[in-house]
Amino acid sequence: MANGLSVVCLDLEGVLVPEIWIGVAKTTGIEKLMLTTRDIPDYDRLMQGRIAILNEHKLTLLDIQNVIAAIDPLPGALDFLEGLRAKTQVVILSDTFTEFARPLMQKLRWPTLFCNTLTVDNANMITGYRLRQPDGKTKAVAALKSIGFRVVAAGDSYNDVGMITTADAGIFFKPPASITREYPAIPVANDYTVFMRMLSEKLG
């Protein structure tokens, strides 16, 4: 059992739930929405492109929320997360939006989530997004360290590298081969059993 002074910071999409935008792309049939931070590491460029596509196709926030409500956590994710929450504190750090995350958070039994918000016009069209702060995942890890926590961070993508290297220890979960080649020093877990064992070891 880890002591009370540790926190695990987990990425959401690709670690506990499927990539939300890929789900939206599949249901709507809009192929350009298949792109993620794995493809375009510049998050603002990626998001402005997504918003333009939604407007072009006249898809409202409610349309997207209806798609997301049908998405389930990854197989085994809930058991993994419940096991981890019984061992230590968990904060999910995500670049997603409150408006998208809620049904998934309910299915994951309301873990704590630090993320962002969307801006929406009177016609329910998404007009933009509001980051809590630039590079929010990395800064959240730094803030948790600054108040006395040992922080272990894990994610699957380029936008997790900052928090992983800022944390006291970090792990990639099912990353694409391009990332593991680029960051060979960061250990990799490819299933929840190995992931839990590695996290427990790093919690100390």
Added chain:
Amino acid sequence: MANGLSVVCLDLEGVLVPEIWIGVAKTTGIEKLMLTTRDIPDYDRLMQGRIAILNEHKLTLLDIQNVIAAIDPLPGALDFLEGLRAKTQVVILSDTFTEFARPLMQKLRWPTLFCNTLTVDNANMITGYRLRQPDGKTKAVAALKSIGFRVVAAGDSYNDVGMITTADAGIFFKPPASITREYPAIPVANDYTVFMRMLSEKLG
């Protein structure tokens, strides 16, 4: 519904669960363990006294854990907390210890808890405690504000005043009369219905 950029920081004992040490005092019959931060605002003085009493009575950590496992959350606390977690993010800030809190956290469905740890010797006697940092509740609120959150804090006792006054907004929940006289500017909720309404208003 509050936006994704808000966090509610809640005290644990007196807000969601009964005072743990009072439960221990009642079960063990040791009257001196009835004292809390409501009586002795100097937390270190209070804790060193408690540890000395436990040692004097040869009570181990396991003895105390067995008492705590029989404590339930306050009536209505679980429903209140589940409702709040569906609206916004919640972090429980407590001066208690991981070793004591676990069974209560399980009954509250594993909300995120930032607290402290105990040190224990080979005979399972409590020898001391380790604060995550001095004034940890106040500093946790300040850290959450520093990463872009609007923070609303609530507690019942002297050791909550720092986090309440550091937060963007704060509430006392069922405080003793002595505290409300001393801090008349901090609004008071005396039941979970009013508490939820006041928190929702302050989340904006």
